[in-house]
Amino acid sequence: MIVSAEPTEAVLDLGVDPAELRRVLSHFCSGIVVVTGMGADGPAGFTCQAFSALSLDPPLVLFTPQRTSTSWPLxxxxxxxxxNVLEAGQEPISNAFARSGTDKFADVGWRLGPYGNPVLDGVLAAIECELYETHDGGDHLIVVGRVLGMVEHPDATAPLLYFRSRYRSLV
Ligand SMILES: Cc1cc2nc3c(=O)[nH]c(=O)nc-3n(C[C@H](O)[C@H](O)[C@H](O)COP(=O)(O)O)c2cc1C
Known part of the structure; x- marks a missing residue:
């Protein structure tokens, strides 16, 4: 197969400019989760778009916290x-948990899940995990969790989505 060495308009150099890389990757639409846990001084959590299912057997999921995250080490x-998988309309929760150094749990209802982790009110689902492995991910970490238990909203409707740096909804 002959592949042209000539760059075309469709070919972008993704390795050069981080802002451009972020902009192009923003075309990948995803849901939004809030990763929560119990720190030594109380609940901690942060908003995260980079979440994925990983394995059914063993049951694994992954997400990628920035190395600068102050909540993840706690x-x-x-x-x-x-x-915590956010439902449509939970933009305020997403924004609150994206603000570093604030009392993120002040204005949100939550309870402890069966495995001792904060479960936020009104989320579509909460997946409780134990830490399984952590890998290098450049300026992020790749955190793999082994699923211990799950709860889901009985009347789950629509997810909160994120596409091209804006919140979206199916409805
Ligand atoms: C829609 C959205 C998606 C985000 N996705 C991620 C992500 O995938 N990984 C990450 O580390 N931070 C992500 N953030 C940013 C963190 O929520 C933000 O840096 C937060 O301040 C970290 O808080 P902390 O310092 O308490 O850990 C996202 C923020 C928003 C609003």
Whole structure:
């Protein structure tokens, strides 16, 4: 097969400019989760778009916290966390948990899940995990969790989505 060496308009050099890389990757639409856990001084959590199912057997999921995250080290120490899948309309929760250094749990209802992690009110699902493995991911970490238990909203409707740096909804 002959592949032209000539760049075309469709070929972008993704390795050069981080802002451009972020902009192009923003075309990948995803849901939004809030990763929560119990730190030594109380609940901790942060908003995360980079979440994925990983394995059914063993049951694994993954997410990628920035190395600069102040909440992840607190959660990591407990060895457990919960992944809260946000519902449409929960933009305020997403924004609150994206603000570093604030009392993120002040204006949100929550309870402890069966495995001792904060489960936020009104989320579509909460997946409680134990820390399984952590890998290098450049300026992020790749955190793999082994699923311990799950709860889901009985009347789940629509997810909160994120596409091209804006919140979206199916409805
Ligand atoms: C929609 C959205 C998606 C985000 N996705 C991620 C992500 O995948 N990984 C990450 O580390 N931070 C992500 N963030 C940013 C963190 O939520 C933000 O840096 C937060 O302040 C970290 O808080 P902390 O310092 O308490 O850990 C996202 C923020 C928003 C609003």
């Amino acid at each position: 959660i990591q120490r407990s060895g457990r966390f919960s992944v």
